[in-house]
Amino acid sequence: MTDKKLLITQTALRLFINKGIHAVGINEIIKTADVAKKTLYHHFATKEQLIIATLDYRDMLFITWMQAHMESKETAHQSITALFHALDDWFNGRAEQLGEFHGCFFINASAEYKQADCPINQRCRAHKQKVREIVASFAKQITADKRQIDFIADSICILKEGAITSALVQHDLSAGVKAIPLVEMLINSVYQNKKGNT
Amino acid sequence: MTDKKLLITQTALRLFINKGIHAVGINEIIKTADVAKKTLYHHFATKEQLIIATLDYRDMLFITWMQAHMESKETAHQSITALFHALDDWFNGRAEQLGEFHGCFFINASAEYKQADCPINQRCRAHKQKVREIVASFAKQITADKRQIDFIADSICILKEGAITSALVQHDLSAGVKAIPLVEMLINSVYQNKKGNT
DNA sequence: CCCAAAGTAGACAAGTCAGTCTACCACTAT
DNA sequence: ATAGTGGTAGACTGACTTGTCTACTTTGGG
Structure with a gap:
């Protein structure tokens, strides 16, 4: 698990817990984690995989x-x-x-x-x-x-x-x-x- | 409560229960209930009011x-x-x-x-x-x-x-x-x- | 009888969604 | 040195989102 992959996972988890899964979009996750969209999709094929x-x-x-x-x-x-x-x-x-x-x-x-x-x-x-x-x-x-x-x-x-x-x-x-x-x-x-x- | 209003409420409730609230859109509700979009928005100002x-x-x-x-x-x-x-x-x-x-x-x-x-x-x-x-x-x-x-x-x-x-x-x-x-x-x-x- | 309320279909606006892609940069192991 | 990996910003696609609007029809009570 790379640093960025872990960061994305932790950030997504926190947002999902706070707001619910459907209520949080990919764009909000990358903005909050401060990573590029490509980085997220490099580690996770789909949103479901990230979930x-x-x-x-x-x-x-x-x-x-x-x-x-x-x-x-x-x-x-x-x-x-x-x-x-x-x-x-x-x-x-x-x-x-x-x-x-x-x-x-x-x-x-x-x-x-x-x-x-x-x-x-x-x-x-x-x-x-x-x-x-x-x-x-x-x-x-x-x-x-x-x-x-x-x-x-x-x-x-x-x-x-x-x-x-x-x-x-x-x-x-x-x-x-x-x-x-x-x-x-x-x-x-x-x-x-x-x-x-x- | 008009017939249509009740029909929309019951249809929306069934869909929300089966699939979750965020997962169901207005278009799916009106299609399932077989009513016009205007009818839904005549009875409910927003999706939140319908929920x-x-x-x-x-x-x-x-x-x-x-x-x-x-x-x-x-x-x-x-x-x-x-x-x-x-x-x-x-x-x-x-x-x-x-x-x-x-x-x-x-x-x-x-x-x-x-x-x-x-x-x-x-x-x-x-x-x-x-x-x-x-x-x-x-x-x-x-x-x-x-x-x-x-x-x-x-x-x-x-x-x-x-x-x-x-x-x-x-x-x-x-x-x-x-x-x-x-x-x-x-x-x-x-x-x-x-x-x-x- | 007539008017208002309730209904129809569906185009449309403005925004958001997931996911793709280009072009480029930094590092590291062979 | 160079190839591969992981990273950047952000434009872009196509589908879907809520909600508005036009133009028209149906229906029921005073």
Whole structure:
């Protein structure tokens, strides 16, 4: 990745996040990044290819950020709770790596590109699958029951998407911490279930 | 509302839902609705006014649908659970009034129009506020504690948005029913809290 | 009956869109 | 030294964007 290619990707990502994808044109991107149009088209064949590059870049940023906040906790329970404290940081502008909060880039991209066979939509789906797998890896430390692991992963993903969406649409910046009591109930219920089965 | 005005609103709404707002032009709308361009601009001064009309129309449809599925249940608990069964119907194409599922129109519109002072964004926020108030009206039948009412309303909204978003992005059409165990835990915890306080 | 409102088709203006291309410059590795 | 790569500015194409306008027809209520 050349300096210019990275600069274009980062600039496009920031503009897409701030204004939406359709709302940002190639001319605005090159003007903001202060590069020639030929340079952009030297690195990216089409606008769609650039969008995909921004999705891949954001995926890398987000997954790194998420793992950094969940790892090295004493228990898996704490790791999962930490995710929602991290969301709270993000919503309230305390997540430097992710920048200002304008909703989840992948949810927003899915809203603009809905066709299931569209590569943009597929990247969004793949990102959410990655997130789910990280949550599931912590769930495995809580229970060995596969159905319970799926239950935790699905539930946490629903709570995470719900908090992000509420923060975006309702402008409820405390949605991250509001989800935590539900997370606690969920994890406790899985522990209760283990006790009942032994 | 004239026949033509309604026809244009319904056609625009369907196209916006299927393809996204920015992705649909005026020319496509008038061609699909089979009306003259002058007719559209006779009823709507700008595209933005038309978008707002589709948001208002969808708000009316959704709130009516939601209330129809929640009312006339034996308990408020059942009404709230019924909301998530209704979501399951919607995701899986069994909600005629709402049409094919392409995510929540208000979430998607917020993703495309993020400026807080933009009238489109404000309508989306107002719609979610309406939904929250309906949930809160049922929560009031469960507890008199205002903090618990807020807790139920906020939690149910997070679960609802999370289920809708998971269904859209991850293509998880069972997200509605997956949220139900969390709903049950939530309501039960409020009942437990009442017992403890009496 | 008659007038105003609502409708028709479609040309048109002014701007923006993605993407191509020319002509030129700077650097670097063989 | 020279070929290849990556860079510059910006003109240009052709299609599409919202919105206006002319000229005409239909329709329904006082």
